[in-house]
Amino acid sequence: MIVPFGTRLRAAMVERGPLCVGIDPHAHLLQAWGLPDDPSGLEKFTFTVIEALAGQVAMFKPQSAFFERFGSAGVAVLERAIPAARSAGALVLLDAKRGDIGSTMAGYASAYLSKDAPMACDALTVSPYLGFGSLQPAFDEARIAGAGVFVLALTSNPEAPALQSARTADGATVAGSVLDGLYKLNEGAEDLGSFGAVVGATIGSTDEDLDICGPLLAPGLGAQGATAESLAKIFGPALHNVVPNMSREILAQGPSVQALRDATAKANDTLGPVLGY
Numbered sequence: 641m642i643v644p645f646g647t648r649l650r651a652a653m654v655e656r657g658p659l660c661v662g663i664d665p666h667a668h669l670l671q672a673w674g675l676p677d678d679p680s681g682l683e684k685f686t687f688t689v690i691e692a693l694a695g696q697v698a699m700f701k702p703q704s705a706f707f708e709r710f711g712s713a714g715v716a717v718l719e720r721a722i723p724a725a726r727s728a729g730a731l732v733l734l735d736a737k738r739g740d741i742g743s744t745m746a747g748y749a750s751a752y753l754s755k756d757a758p759m760a761c762d763a764l765t766v767s768p769y770l771g772f773g774s775l776q777p778a779f780d781e782a783r784i785a786g787a788g789v790f791v792l793a794l795t796s797n798p799e800a801p802a803l804q805s806a807r808t809a810d811g812a813t814v815a816g817s818v819l820d821g822l823y824k825l826n827e828g829a830e831d832l833g834s835f836g837a838v839v840g841a842t843i844g845s846t847d848e849d850l851d852i853c854g855p856l857l858a859p860g861l862g863a864q865g866a867t868a869e870s871l872a873k874i875f876g877p878a879l880h881n882v883v884p885n886m887s888r889e890i891l892a893q894g895p896s897v898q899a900l901r902d903a904t905a906k907a908n909d910t911l912g913p914v915l916g917y
């Protein structure tokens with residue numbers, strides 16, 4: 641039986657706390673961990689994080705860019721890391737921000753969401769800027785596979801509002817039309833749907849309706865300056881559906897496994913009660 645991503649994500653958040661830890665092997669982090677800036681360093685870093693934290697996080701979010709920078713050798717590390725993290729019990733959201741015309745989007749969906757793909761993940765981040773409807777192949781594949789899709793809506797970077805607050809032809813904002821599309825996709829889901837939005841924890845506040853009945857991935861905590869209080873201000877009644885993400889803030893504690901675990905436990909202890917876990 642296929643259990644939808646939203647159901648699996650809620651269960652993981654209840655069991656292990658809401659935190660999603662990013663696996664972002666920046667060059668400066670490899671150096672700080674005393675690792676070479678090459679595929680062997682990438683592999684050691686990635687598998688240390690997985691082994692240290694798989695039992696403590698709801699989800700990992702590997703950042704594809706930091707694997708791709710090593711070419712095929714880096715992608716091969718990612719290809720081994722995804723099933724390793726899933727077998728160790730964590731969900732995996734690949735942060736690759738894919739988005740293309742529908743026929744090509746079907747290729748990305750098959751690469752990352754279809755059940756038997758070598759890089760099959762639990763969920764994928766996608767970009768709606770070729771039109772929300774162009775993402776339909778990813779939504780279709782996710783439904784078949786019991787996977788999830790996170791669509792960029794109100795991103796954490798300062799350049800975002802110039803585009804995402806702009807009005808579309810029907811008068812809604814770009815972000816608002818993405819959120820509305822996600823709400824419709826999640827209709828009929830029990831508790832938490834499988835179609836999520838990315839809403840930065842740094843945005844301060846928003847007039848948009850964040851009640852999409854799906855998960856709200858909130859990057860921007862820690863290194864980008866947002867805090868638990870930021871989440872309370874932004875998400876209001878949707879707080880229980882927020883999946884807070886931290887990458888550098890946690891990863892900077894390595895390579896000590898105990899320090900990684902302590903930082904993760906502290907983040908879950910701080911954020912969990914704010915989000916109702």
Ligand SMILES: O=c1ccn([C@@H]2O[C@H](COP(=O)(O)O)[C@@H](O)[C@H]2O)c(=O)[nH]1
Nearest residue numbers: 662703795796840859863864886887888
């Ligand atoms: O709006 C967005 C969307 C994605 N991200 C990604 O999240 C992590 C954040 O890393 P930190 O080290 O915790 O700042 C990174 O992979 C970004 O690409 C985001 O920050 N904002």
